[in-house]
Amino acid sequence: MTAHKPIVVGVDGQSALQAVTWAAREAVYHDAPLVLVTVTSAFGDPGVPAGIPARFFDDKELDARKRLAKAEEFARAAADGHDIDIEIARGTGSPAHELLERSKTARMVVIGSNRYGPVERALLGSVSTAVVTHAQCPVAVVRELPHTEVTEIVGPVVVGVDGTANSEPAISVAFEEAAQRHVGLVAVHAWSDIDLDLAGWRGSGFEWEKQHTREMALLAESLAGRAEDYPDVKVQPVAVIDRPVHNLRAQAERAQLLIVGSRGRGGFASMLLGSTSRALLHSVTCPLIVAR
Template identity: 60%
Template sequence: MADPIVVGVDEHSALSAVTWAAREAVLRGASLTLVSVTARPGSAGVPIEAPAGVFEGADEDAETLLARAKAIAMTVVQGRSLEITSVHSIGSPVPELLARSESARMLVVGTHRHGPVERLILGSVSAAPVAHAHCPVAVVRELPHVQPHQIPGPVVVGVDGTASSIPAIDLAFEEAALRNVDLVAVHAWSDIDLHKVRGSRDFAWDTVRTRETAALSESLAGHVQDYPDVKVRPVVVADRPAHNLRKHAETAQLLVVGRRGRGGFPGMLLGSTSRTLTHWVSCPLIVVH
């Protein structure tokens, strides 16, 4: 039961994230750690002069949330074995989750999407772990019409043809095998929208597609041998990887991408494609370091 699945629990994003994390833990034979963090004056992001009364009842609320989250996780188990640990910490959620990511198999965070502002930026408790965690991070949206543990469809993975996407491919094959579903591997030749580039209509796409299809097959070859029961559906497109991954994610139960794409600089922790997808996909998204 080493390397648990860790999920952040708060009043805004807990339920769908907990449900998904519990199912993931059961699939992997891992333990589940529920983490709720209560702020105090002087803790990160909280002025030391903040009135103590502001936090009155916070500990009790946190314990109630954790008990609720554990009950939700147990409904997913349905008689199967799942070790659940509840942790109530004092401080700031982001440092706590990042510290726990060092020994976690996966970190799961929830996020909402209500209006235009929320569509443009994830809350800091979700965004910071995606960019800085030491393990894969699953982002699970809290949407009323989506039950993440009941979503049918394949696993989708983004393949950019570089070494940076190999860890994402590894995890995507593993997830598809655990779920006994197909794997859709999406590879885009260009990161930009070619329709906006002058003269792009003149390039020989058929020739490029043949070459890029071969490159995609090469990226997947070793994994296909390791997971012979996983049916792979390769998809090669000319451009706009975020757009095409989002399109395939509409009918997927999970989307897996690397944290930094082929054009990322060493100091850039989150590539443009993964950053865009964290804002816009409805299915659970795993971002892999």
């Protein structure tokens, strides 16, 4: 059960405040506690150079307290009058390790992403990558937006469905998120992993309409059980002849939340993050949940 499991959000400074705001709203939606986590180095930690004066760590501790106080202020404001239980947590050592440990007992881990520079756009930070890849609960990545508050993004919830067991957790999360937000759900089944136009397959006699009908039936079967559990969620099924990342990225431009599984069709067990999930982490603007 997830009823009393917390929403855990990493707090690393100004860039995490929109993630904190989004996480606070998520805690309200699910009537869950909110845990604000920050990490600092401590005297004697492995990797800390010898000779650094103790005052350095005192200053870091003070900075951490200020970060958490500001984060709590933002979280209370985002709760918009709802009474939420907020826990303040300070750790030492590796931020990724701290968040991964907390993922074992969390409903969800939320991390911010600020990718304005060319390096940031090309590659997610090591903490984000480690948490998304190895967390034992769903992970939400909330991109810092320069001119828009993340909680003001409107639109449906979008979920990627590949017709395998890998997308079942994402479907479950998507229905619940759409129900809590009182919005529609767009379920996208992109059933090709290659560019069919470039491959020269169109016009080759392949029975596209029959294949599309089969894929729509597969999509409907994947959604059936959850649709019965959430009768008030209006579902728009979409099956397209396209690589998943193309259509999901397009759908995300008009969505308030995108949800995908951690692995796609045919992924090796050791590949904990599929190519589609990884590509979307680098490119979508709306919040993205990766559901293991």
